[in-house]
Amino acid sequence: MPKTKICKECKKKFKTIRATYCSDACNRRCLRKTKAAKYSTDFHKLKFGLWLIGECKRAQTVEILTGVNLCELHSLWVTCKKYSGFNQEEWEVIRKYELSHISPVAHPQSIGLLHPDNLVIAPDYYNRKRGTRWNGVSGKWIMKYNLQTKLRVKQTDTIEAVSKKIQKFCGSSFTDLVESKTLSKSFIHKMKDKLIEHGVDVSGLSYEEIEKQFALHDSSKKYVLQSEDCHTVFIEECERLGVIYCIGNYHIDQFDQLHGEPVFVHSPTPECLLRNVVNDLLKPKYYGHMWSIDCQMELNGYAVLYPL
Ligand SMILES: [Zn+2]
Numbered sequence: 001m002p003k004t005k006i007c008k009e010c011k012k013k014f015k016t017i018r019a020t021y022c023s024d025a026c027n028r029r030c031l032r033k034t035k036a037a038k039y040s041t042d043f044h045k046l047k048f049g050l051w052l053i054g055e056c057k058r059a060q061t062v063e064i065l066t067g068v069n070l071c072e073l074h075s076l077w078v079t080c081k082k083y084s085g086f087n088q089e090e091w092e093v094i095r096k097y098e099l100s101h102i103s104p105v106a107h108p109q110s111i112g113l114l115h116p117d118n119l120v121i122a123p124d125y126y127n128r129k130r131g132t133r134w135n136g137v138s139g140k141w142i143m144k145y146n147l148q149t150k151l152r153v154k155q156t157d158t159i160e161a162v163s164k165k166i167q168k169f170c171g172s173s174f175t176d177l178v179e180s181k182t183l184s185k186s187f188i189h190k191m192k193d194k195l196i197e198h199g200v201d202v203s204g205l206s207y208e209e210i211e212k213q214f215a216l217h218d219s220s221k222k223y224v225l226q227s228e229d230c231h232t233v234f235i236e237e238c239e240r241l242g243v244i245y246c247i248g249n250y251h252i253d254q255f256d257q258l259h260g261e262p263v264f265v266h267s268p269t270p271e272c273l274l275r276n277v278v279n280d281l282l283k284p285k286y287y288g289h290m291w292s293i294d295c296q297m298e299l300n301g302y303a304v305l306y307p308l
Pocket of ligand 1: 010
């Protein structure tokens, strides 16, 4: 016999025999909220969370997340990992890509934002070689004299404290992230969970000891993730940043997000890549692209995206 109940989610009255929610939609909404609450409390245990916390510590402020859509940033971060590839058998990354800042973090007067428009997925060697060089106009940054004291992150701050600061600063962008994305635990926490399942007392164990114990207990399937070639990564990044949208014998009129102005891309041949002409006097700029798989050419390609 159905009775009248109050939906746990929307608080509306409905008739049911044993349901807690009035609809599937309410059930799903409640599950999403529960997941989001767990992600928020455990944000410092999640891989993406730890990375964000680390970046805020490095910049000593959460203001590097100014105007950042965290879902977009998360997607970019995942893509970068996917491009890098991974060989679990050998516990090593095959080819490494990094999220490289266009406007650098460590600059005397400014701090480059952790914003998708200020990041380029680049090979690690390019990122290293580039260091903190910057043309002063590309990307997104804030001036140091504009930084707010209350948003500062100190080296001595705990990861939990920085996590809370990030959540407060990002507001609805953070809620969107934890409600819509699936976020995985950091590797150390995954290892700990596995060991606890095996009845191992993990309290007080160092990272190395946990790793050793994990190797003894873990027999899960090993996997190999292929890394992406530099040529493909470069094209995808050009497209994402709006520098180009196709390769071929076309003149492409696009808005250049790096420089905040339109750019014409001239592609004489699709075989090799070279920066051809940059017209400094007459705007918009002219970039020439030719393609090559040669390493030096790859670097020239990235120099089109952002200066070395
Ligand atoms: Zn409901």
